[in-house]
Amino acid sequence: MSQMKDLIKIKDLTVRFYTYEGVVYAIDDLDLDIRQGETLGIVGETGSGKTMTALAILRLIPYPGKIESGSIVLLGRDHQSGLELLKLKEDTMRSIRGNKISMVFQEPGAALNPVYTIGDQISEVFLLHRRQELGRLAKQRVDSLLSNGSGPAAAVKRPLWRWQSRLYNKIAQQPRPLEPRILGHIPLFRRLLWRLGDEARLLTIDMLKDVEIPDPARVASQYPHQLSGGMKQRAVIAMALACSPELLIADEPTTSLDVTIQAQMLELFRRIKVDKGASVLFVTHNLGVASEVCDRVGVMYAGRLCEVASVEDMFLHPLHPYTRALLDAVPMPGRPLQTIPGALADAFNPPPGCRFHPRCPSAMPTCQQDRPKPKEVSKDHIVACYLY
């Protein structure tokens, strides 16, 4: 497993929130790696920093939060030397969002614009990020019309087709071609570029098929309110996967869905990884979900990483006291419910040293003084605890 190449390397990431009541360390010196082709889960409760980690990768931390320090490097197919995401200009970052790294949120309805059809919204992604490919496909179609067309109707349309072919060629070759761009703004001539939308729509329907939406052509012309929660979430996933991103970030994507629908979605997530070869960062508070769908899991508490291990290691041999307590607190058949004493660490005034020490059954004097550093205790199993 550790021979797998890294896709994202997060180092020393610190995110602080400057609120009226005080400063909150939402993420405190985080080191985390996401490997290519793996599904990494981040598990935690409120205030653990799991959602902020996901947002930090895409630089979507909301006000009053600020990424104070650290680095997030994107490696992978096109970036052998590593792209430092935190230092990019906003324009470049925008070309990465939705394209190389995309995100799925908890509320399926929230990511969909209620006044546009599903098809339009997914096509928008293609038109934005895959314009050149759309141009190429459109040109192919027009060229085949040019070569096969016959009869008087074709003869009349021929010059139109030649013009379209030229335009689409330009779109396919250059990143920001002049003529199509100008024409695109003039109402009548904009129609010349209609095939782009058409090709995008075909790709959209393919995408909807991939996420197992029945009758994709019909669904593409429907509005979000006409779909159920599970279907909406699938549509959002389709939007996220449209450009074959290298990393798909999912922030509690199944929390608001019914149990049986959730099971379908988890199956879908497992398949996505295999079919598309994307890595998935799966943020959840539900340990069961994490064990179903992830290859590796990280547990966070109060902005810090407690433990990272493969799913088998984490759930069968948990090392960190918090992980153990969390697993004990999950209601399981035939076992009494164990609680964790105390309350979650106060965001404004967290305990010194190890954040978990006030609630930890194995707390030692050192735990209150200095924060434990993450250590690789056994193969691919990292823990931040003085017990090890």
Next chain:
Amino acid sequence: MRDWRFTARQLLKNPLSLIGVILIAIFLVIAIFAPLIAPTLEGHRDPYMIPRDGYYAEPRPPNELHPFGTTQGQYDIFYGVIWGARTAFRVAFIVIGITILIGLVLGSLAGYFGGVIDEVIMRITDVFMAFPWLILAMALVAVLGPSMKSVIIALCAVWWPSYARLIRGDILQVREEDYVEAARGLGASSGRVIIRHVLPNAIYPALIMASLDIGAVVLSAAALSFLGLGAPEGYADWGQLTQFAQNYIIGPMNDPLKYWYAVTIPGAFIFFFVLGWNLLGDAFRDIFDPRLARR
């Protein structure tokens, strides 16, 4: 406790709202200390009647006796605008107070109970809103006879529908909240639910609109007075002062700004008063809406 401090800090942090607060504070001081700033002359029973220095028609420019000059009929402008501040506050708060009260009662009944009550109240509201406000107000003042009291009554009649509607709308929304259902589940009577649970949560938008409306009320009262359908002649009211100036807005051909003080000074007082309340109202709106999302 902490909430009000937060609100106060927000108010003072924003430069525009700070200006609003300062303006209102200045007017408040003027209104409270009016007897000291512009003392009533001996023998005058009603301090709201502006003292006259003669009966000459043409306004006189500012001099030592009359710091802001005198307007048509030799009414002292300085006295007029200072005591006019009191009138402005009085009219604004009484009108807004009464309309909120009416709006609360009618809006709550319509919003909480719905059904026939809602329909009836809303149709009555529609009828009132269908009138152009100025015509309705003028008609009422004409019927009741020009006085500050009739101005207040006329403005109340024109203003209450929008509050009734606004409060009804907010109540429709708050009514569906979980804690309202919980209160009913505890056995609370409808009255208790409305007064203790629904209204305290539904009233904030109405309060915000009220603070924005104070300026509008004063402008409307001034408009009525300017048309001669408001305060009685010589009453210390900003609109009344502009009415005196209506023949002197533009002076003779060679000196059109000769009587600038007659209309500009009362106008400026109106302007800054309304501006202050508008800025304050905007600030309130900004503070109270995202406050819910603060955490």
Next chain:
Amino acid sequence: MDGVTLAIKRGQWLGLVGESGCGKTTLAKTVVRLWKPNSGHIYFDIPDEVKAQIEQLESQGKNSSKLSSLLKDNDLGTFSGSRVLSFRRHAQLVHQDPFTSLNPRMKIKNIVAEPLRIHKVLPGHAIKRAVEELLGTVGLSSGQLERYPHQFSGGQRQRIAVARALATKPEFIAFDEPTSALDVSVQAQILNLLKDLKKEFGLTYLYITHELLIAESVCDYIAVMYVGKVVEMGMPEEIFHTPRHPYSKSLIAATPVPDPKRRIGRIVLPGEVPSPANPPPGCSFHPRCSQASAECHESGPELKLIGDDHYVACFHPL
């Protein structure tokens, strides 16, 4: 909710399990008379003989005046006015979302005291003591009386809601998914609190949840609902280990468990949860059911006893 027949014994912790649209919230809110039933009867704490009498008269078919007077006196569904008010002292509901079930502009001392004031249970001067005691019972210290709900965490707010429900010393409390908005560790604390309170005060619980694992862990008896009907009822161990209704089986299989060994061989239930406004004909589950036959399309199965206190509504129980 469509033709639900359910009995909760005194002192029992009944778990009502189902997905969205199954009617579980509707059932809870109707039982505590927040909503009025369209038809059917609700009997709260009436002697067995009276209930037997009513059933006998009903089975006889004719509309006797004795029957209607008995119903008027005993059927909670028909109560109104002061009788509903006095019923509310004995039965309360705790809402799902602790962030919206407490009036944000009320201090918690008033929130918890409100039922005492409404029902005039205690004189004014005794209320403060009672509120402090109630907060102590749910694990909150008394120094917080003057605070507002938004100053508390989700778990604490839920405790306040429980304290409010306990104020009039009810015998019955309905819980509408009380822990679904809370963290895992907080959820465990709240469940233990409910366990302790039940023992200390001899309470009867109707506990709604969509998580079968919670129900199995704390409840004495479980009812599974699907699109407005109860499809299976029984003891937790039986339902969990030998579910007889195909839906219950799928629900159990679809529930994720933090145990990596359990991943393989899961039944993923196809299709969508139908909307209760437009349920499929016959047995509502038949479009998604692997055992469905023509009979399932025609008519809806009734609940039948098939084991020790174990009921199933299915033509082809597993």
